[in-house]
Amino acid sequence: MTTPFEAMAGLDRLIHEPARLAILTALSAAQSVDFLFLQRLTGLTKGNLSTHLSKLEEAELVKIDKHFEGKKPITTIYLTTKGKTAINNHWQQLEQLRDNVREWEQQQKASE
Amino acid sequence: METMHRIRFITENYEALQGLRIVPIWTGLLFVSLLRLAFPDGGIIRSFLILFSLVFAIIMTVWVDGYYKRYFGTVKRHGSKVSIWLNWIVVVFFAAMFVDVFLQLPISILALIAALFMAYLWHVSRGLLPHYPILAILFGLIAIMPIFLPTETRYDAMQLLVGIIFVFTGILDHRMLESSLHPHKDDDDDDTI
Numbered sequence: 001m002t003t004p005f006e007a008m009a010g011l012d013r014l015i016h017e018p019a020r021l022a023i024l025t026a027l028s029a030a031q032s033v034d035f036l037f038l039q040r041l042t043g044l045t046k047g048n049l050s051t052h053l054s055k056l057e058e059a060e061l062v063k064i065d066k067h068f069e070g071k072k073p074i075t076t077i078y079l080t081t082k083g084k085t086a087i088n089n090h091w092q093q094l095e096q097l098r099d100n101v102r103e104w105e106q107q108q109k110a111s112e
Numbered sequence: 113m114e115t116m117h118r119i120r121f122i123t124e125n126y127e128a129l130q131g132l133r134i135v136p137i138w139t140g141l142l143f144v145s146l147l148r149l150a151f152p153d154g155g156i157i158r159s160f161l162i163l164f165s166l167v168f169a170i171i172m173t174v175w176v177d178g179y180y181k182r183y184f185g186t187v188k189r190h191g192s193k194v195s196i197w198l199n200w201i202v203v204v205f206f207a208a209m210f211v212d213v214f215l216q217l218p219i220s221i222l223a224l225i226a227a228l229f230m231a232y233l234w235h236v237s238r239g240l241l242p243h244y245p246i247l248a249i250l251f252g253l254i255a256i257m258p259i260f261l262p263t264e265t266r267y268d269a270m271q272l273l274v275g276i277i278f279v280f281t282g283i284l285d286h287r288m289l290e291s292s293l294h295p296h297k298d299d300d301d302d303d304t305i
Contacts, residue, residue, distance in 0.1 A: 025116050029123040030187045037126070037185025041119060043294030076186075 008097060014059055015090045019044055019052050024087040027062065027079040035075035053077060061086055121240055122292050126187040131285025132176045134278055140169030142275030145268045152265075183296050184289070201229075216263070220255045220270065227251035240292075243284045250277055 015021060022042050026033060039049055056062040061083035065076045079087070122129065143165040151158040208222040227248045234244035254273055261269055 022116070022119050025119050026123045029120045030126075031190050032188045033123065034186045037187055040185060040293040040296060041122065076188075 011093060011097075012086070012090060014055065015061075015086055017052075019048070020056060021090070023049075023052060023056065023077075024061065024079065024083065024090075027077060028084060028087045032076050032078045035077065038077065056083070117238060118240065118292060121237060122289070123187055124189070125237075126289075127189070129285050129289040130176075130180050130184070131282035131287075131289065132179070133173065133282070135282040136169040136172035136176065138275045138278040138282065140165045142272055142279065145272040145275060148268045149265060149272070184293065216258075218256075218259045220258055223251050223255035223257075223270070223274075227255060241285075241288065243281070243288075247277060247281060 015024060019042055023038060026038065026041055035049070038044075038053075039046065042049065044052070053062065053064060057064050060080055063078045063080050065078070067074055067076075127133075144162050147158050147161055147165075204225060205222065208225045211217065211221045227250075230244045230248040230251060234241050234248065237244070254270060254277075257270055257273075258266055
């Protein structure tokens with residue numbers, strides 16, 4: 001059996017970074033969201049959010065659509081199929097990890 | 113984990129939490145009930161004021177919609193989930209309304225269902241909507257009001273109370289949404305990445 005520390009090292013760092021995990025979690029709960037909503041939800045600056053979204057887009061986890069509504073530019077972000085699978089797997093891994101930590105703690109207490 | 117639950121809950125229920133959306137229409141209906149109770153014989157002034165309050169409510173609703181889009185952003189929900197839920201809610205509420213109007217029971221089934229619905233919403237929010245248990249109790253009290261009210265003014269009085277409750281609910285939902293999100297910065301016109 002792997003220890004929780006080994007399992008933690010196996011987590012995808014691209015997804016596990018807190019801001020990106022928050023972005024992907026929000027996206028998994030909707031069909032699409034706009035840039036302003038993500039900014040207000042995460043509290044990231046415009047530049048920071050843009051950087052995180054670019055990384056996620058490069059990894060093909062999100063799709064970004066830019067268009068105009070009148071004169072106002074609107075940026076809409078979608079989760080790709082690959083992104084959906086990745087975030088679902090990641091959450092499963094985290095749940096599993098939490099269970100493993102509890103089990104590991106009990107084993108440690110028992111061996112003391 | 114709690115933060116992620118909050119993020120998921122806010123995104124999933126984003127439109128429902130835009131509480132100010134229901135304030136104008138319920139204020140309008142509240143005003144209509146007041147007018148009907150104050151002028152039971154009708155008249156041109158009452159008709160004009162009712163029409164004015166409803167038109168004002170519609171205009172304000174459109175304005176609130178724009179306010180949320182401009183300062184809070186937009187979330188498009190998964191269509192299928194929403195439509196299934198909405199269909200069920202509409203069917204149940206109309207059935208309850210039918211029972212209330214035609215059977216004239218000593219308790220309001222519609223208010224009772226609303227009370228249960230509020231309790232359910234509080235449960236699924238896992239504590240993010242702390243005012244919902246109070247709403248459930250208030251709707252429970254409204255459900256037994258027909259016992260104490262004369263038939264001719266029953267519905268206007270109940271609509272008045274429901275209107276007041278929904279106006280406060282809308283304001284509290286909005287405050288919950290506002291406090292769950294980070295402050296809006298005024299340089300947000302440049303919405304590009």
